[in-house]
Amino acid sequence: MTEDRPMAPTLVHEPTLLLVDDEQNVLSALRRLLRTEGYRILIANGGEAGIEILNNTPVDVVMSDQRMPGMPGVEFLRAAREIQPECVRIVLSGYTDLEAVTNAINEGAIYKFLCKPWDDEHLKANLAEAFARRRLTEENRRLGRELADKNAQLETLLEERSAQVRHRSEALDVFHEVLEALPVGVVGVDEDGQIAFCNDAAAQLLSAHDPQLSMLCVDNLPASVSAPAPSPGRVVTLAGKPVWVTHTDFGTRSTGHGCVITLVPAAPSQASDA
Known part of the structure; x- marks a missing residue:
């Protein structure tokens, strides 16, 4: 595992991209292309190395080659979904096993398929879209937690108010009886x-x-x-x-x-x- 940190200012939540490919020259080219995009870039030279990273490091977007020795890309991305369900998963490959890729997309293991050789601007745009999707997911989770907290607070308040009403009702009954x-x-x-x-x-x-x-x-x-x-x-x-x-x-x-x-x-x- 190697890591390349961009020179962009550190963010509260630094967007993290994991690149997985068995070809070192592809990883190097992608790292050069993306180093100014503001991502924290992690690289792995195969599916097993990628899984090790996912088990130890939060990742927002994973982009993997499909045809790799030992573990094909779609198999790796299925494992990635199990480890970090919220990360956005992309296949970048010149090898098109259409059935495997289509099945993976249909079952939700893959968000998008991109072809090699890639167009630089097209690749950057798709990654930006993937990170936007990840941010939206995280924001929805945050809002969901806030809503759950507010609902819990409201439930507590309602219980307190109900107890007050019961107490006042009991006091009124006693008053009438007196x-x-x-x-x-x-x-x-x-x-x-x-x-x-x-x-x-x-x-x-x-x-x-x-x-x-x-x-x-x-x-x-x-x-x-x-x-x-x-x-x-x-x-x-x-x-x-x-x-x-x-x-x-x-x-x-x-x-x-x-x-x-x-x-x-x-x-x-x-x-x-x-």
Whole structure:
């Protein structure tokens, strides 16, 4: 194995070309032709030497002769595909075993077949195209990895958000259960005057006024309850019992607005008719 590095500036990912041919004069001619193209050029004088390089060095494009002793070009390129599937594989040969080459192209082992003797500019253009294809493949892989990472991050975020929603839902269930268990009546009224919540204690006190508990609007409540109660509240009679009524506005620490009406048992001496 010998290596010829071009004088071009070093790239972050230096394009690497492996030339495989059993004729040293062909390798030398190709190296002279391509040394100014900006490629890192590796050469091997046969398929076995090429495989050794592929096993140890990342390669972007492989260009191999077809008729070589020991291992024909298409056989070598099939092995190259197994070792480095992403490398672009080209046959450059004056010997045309059409069936072998066609089969290799059809099965994906070979990207392109070029003939000897070659046209310099045509050869350079085909190599440039091969490297562009390799860069596109690498870019697609990079984007695929980025997409997979983003999807993983999104999945984690969704799991976290789902956990937050479950936690808030559980907390809301507990809150509702606590409100239902309170010995104090609680009625929640939204900014449109609709009753959003009425716990059991409030429902029992208000059932005498509306046995079906059909009130959906604060206007359906007894006037003594729905009318704003000046601080510290007022005592009314509900279901034959004295009840202390208070109104508390909310919305200063939330997006919702409205008021909470509390109905607290009062001493009989404080009762007044609703």
